[in-house]
Amino acid sequence: MSAPDLAGLTALVTGGASGIGLATARLLAARGARVACLDLEPDGLPDPLTGIRADVADDAGVREAVAEAARVLGGIDILVNNAGIGAQGTIEDNADDEWHRVFDVNVLGMVRVTRAALPHLRRSDSAAIVNTCSIAATAGLPDRVLYSATKGAVLALTRATAADLVHCGIRVNCVNPGTADTPWIGRLLDRAADPAAERAALNARQPMGRLVSADEVATAIAYLASPLSGSTTGIDLPVDGGMQGLRIRPRT
Numbered sequence: 001m002s003a004p005d006l007a008g009l010t011a012l013v014t015g016g017a018s019g020i021g022l023a024t025a026r027l028l029a030a031r032g033a034r035v036a037c038l039d040l041e042p043d044g045l046p047d048p049l050t051g052i053r054a055d056v057a058d059d060a061g062v063r064e065a066v067a068e069a070a071r072v073l074g075g076i077d078i079l080v081n082n083a084g085i086g087a088q089g090t091i092e093d094n095a096d097d098e099w100h101r102v103f104d105v106n107v108l109g110m111v112r113v114t115r116a117a118l119p120h121l122r123r124s125d126s127a128a129i130v131n132t133c134s135i136a137a138t139a140g141l142p143d144r145v146l147y148s149a150t151k152g153a154v155l156a157l158t159r160a161t162a163a164d165l166v167h168c169g170i171r172v173n174c175v176n177p178g179t180a181d182t183p184w185i186g187r188l189l190d191r192a193a194d195p196a197a198e199r200a201a202l203n204a205r206q207p208m209g210r211l212v213s214a215d216e217v218a219t220a221i222a223y224l225a226s227p228l229s230g231s232t233t234g235i236d237l238p239v240d241g242g243m244q245g246l247r248i249r250p251r252t
C-alpha cells in the first residue's frame with residue numbers, strides 16, 4: 001500500500017476546534033500530517049491533534065501561536081485559514097464597530113496568520129495555504145451584507161496572495177462552502193423562532209436539498225492542501241450542493 005499523501009507534512013488549522021476546522025484537522029491527520037489547531041477554545045481536541053490557544057484578532061498572540069505550532073510540529077507545510085465569525089443584517093443594520101470586528105477576525109485574521117506562517121511555508125517543498133471562504137462571496141444572500149463583504153475580501157485576498165507567492169512555490173486556494181451543518185448553524189437555528197422551519201428553508205435553498213457536511217468541506221480542503229493538487233493555485237472550489245452553479249426548476 002502506498003503512503004498517505006500527507007505523510008511527513010505538517011499543518012496548522014485555525015478555528016480547528018469545531019465544525020469545518022475540526023473535520024479538516026482530523027482528515028489531514030488521518031492522511032498522515034502532523035496537525036495543530038489554533039483556536040479560541042482549543043481544549044478537548046481528540047488525539048493526535050495539538051491545540052494552541054490564540055485569537056486571530058491579536059497579532060502578538062498569533063505570532064506566538066504560529067511559532068509554537070512550528071516548534072511542536074517541526075515546521076509548517078500547510079496552513080488552513082478557517083477561523084471565522086458570522087454577522088446578520090442588511091446594509092442598514094450593523095454598527096461601525098461590528099463592521100470592524102468581523103473584518104478584523106474574518107479578513108485580517110487570515111492576514112495575520114499567513115504573515116506569521118510565511119517564513120515556515122517558504123522553507124517547505126509542499127507549501128499550501130487553503131482559506132475557508134463562502135458561497136456568500138459569489139452569490140447574493142439576503143441579510144448577510146457584512147459577512148458577505150468579508151468573504152468577498154477573502155476571495156480577492158486568496159487570488160492576490162496566490163499571484164504573489166506562485167514563484168515561491170506556495171499554492172493558495174480557497175473553498176466556498178454552501179450552508180454547512182456545523183455547530184455554527186446549530187447556534188443559528190437555536191435562535192430562530194421556528195428552528196425546524198428555518199432548517200427546512202436552508203435545506204431547500206441548496207439544489208441537493210440538504211446542508212453540506214463538514215466532512216465534505218474538509219475533503220475539498222485536504223485536496224487543495226495536498227501535493228496531489230500541485231498544479232492548482234488561485235482557485236475557489238465550491239462545496240455547496242450546486243448552489244452557485246445550478247439554476248434548477250422547482251420540483252412539482
Ligand SMILES: NC(=O)c1ccc[n+]([C@@H]2O[C@H](COP(=O)([O-])OP(=O)(O)OC[C@H]3O[C@@H](n4cnc5c(N)ncnc54)[C@H](O)[C@@H]3O)[C@@H](O)[C@H]2O)c1
Pocket residue numbers: 014015016017018019020021038039040041054055056057082083084085105109132133134135176177178179180181182183184185
Ligand atoms: N457553517 C457554514 O454554513 C459555513 C458556510 C460557509 C463558510 N463557512 C466558514 O467556515 C469557517 C468555519 O465555520 P464553522 O461553521 O465550522 O464554524 P464553527 O463556529 O463551528 O467553528 C469556528 C471555530 O473558529 C473559532 N474561532 C472563532 N473566532 C476565532 C478567533 N478570533 N480566533 C481563533 N479562533 C476563532 C471558534 O472558536 C470555532 O472553534 C468560517 O470561516 C465560516 O465563515 C461556514
